Amino acid sequence: MWLRFGRFGPYVERGEGEGRARASLPKDWTPESVDLEKARALLALPRELGRDPGSGEPVVAGIGRYGPYVQRGDRYLRLSGSNEVFTIDLDEALRRLAEAEAGGKVRRTSTVLRELGPHPEDGKPVRVMKGRFGPYVAHGRTFASLPKDADPESVDLAAAVELLAARAAGGRKKSGAKAKAGATKGTRKAASYTITRKTSARRTSAVAKGGGSAKAAAKTTIRRRAKGA
Incomplete structure (x- = not known):
């Protein structure tokens, strides 16, 4: 990790x-x-909390582009903090969704039109989406609108990857000294840390044997690892 x-x-x-x-x-x-x-x-994440007993739709909690949320079908509601995503249960989520919907505060999410397949670089899904301002392709946190004359039903994975690459490159454009500075920063290797856990010998033995959790207190450490080492 x-x-x-x-x-x-x-x-x-x-x-x-x-x-x-x-x-x-x-x-x-x-x-x-x-x-x-x-x-x-x-x-x-996202974690499924259960299903709405009335509609049968799954209710999930997750963290998206705009922060933590709960979602039922194509409707979602923002949560106040990220930690709520891990603690909220089905009843509480349904209650909040019902209250927000009655007050007109529940928003509709973008709709997935097509699954194009995994991105060749990282394997994450590439999708054709229908949003408030028209169809677009999405990959992780990168989004690119389709040309006005493009048919969402005919866009293939290669075309989507090309649009996403152009969008990502366009977002990185800078002028003058800023562009030069950005290029310099881009050559630096990203810092990397190992998330490990130090435990007592008793706990290590229990884990190795597939036993239950040990009572010994665990101390989490983050150790820096040189890139390429």
């Missing part, structure tokens, strides 16, 4: 290659506050 610092800020990462999973740290979390349990919980 790793805590890394990339172009868009700190994130946690588990595994390598096709099995790699990563998640950005919420804005109200500091890198120093992240331990192994928090990293695992973050990578497990």
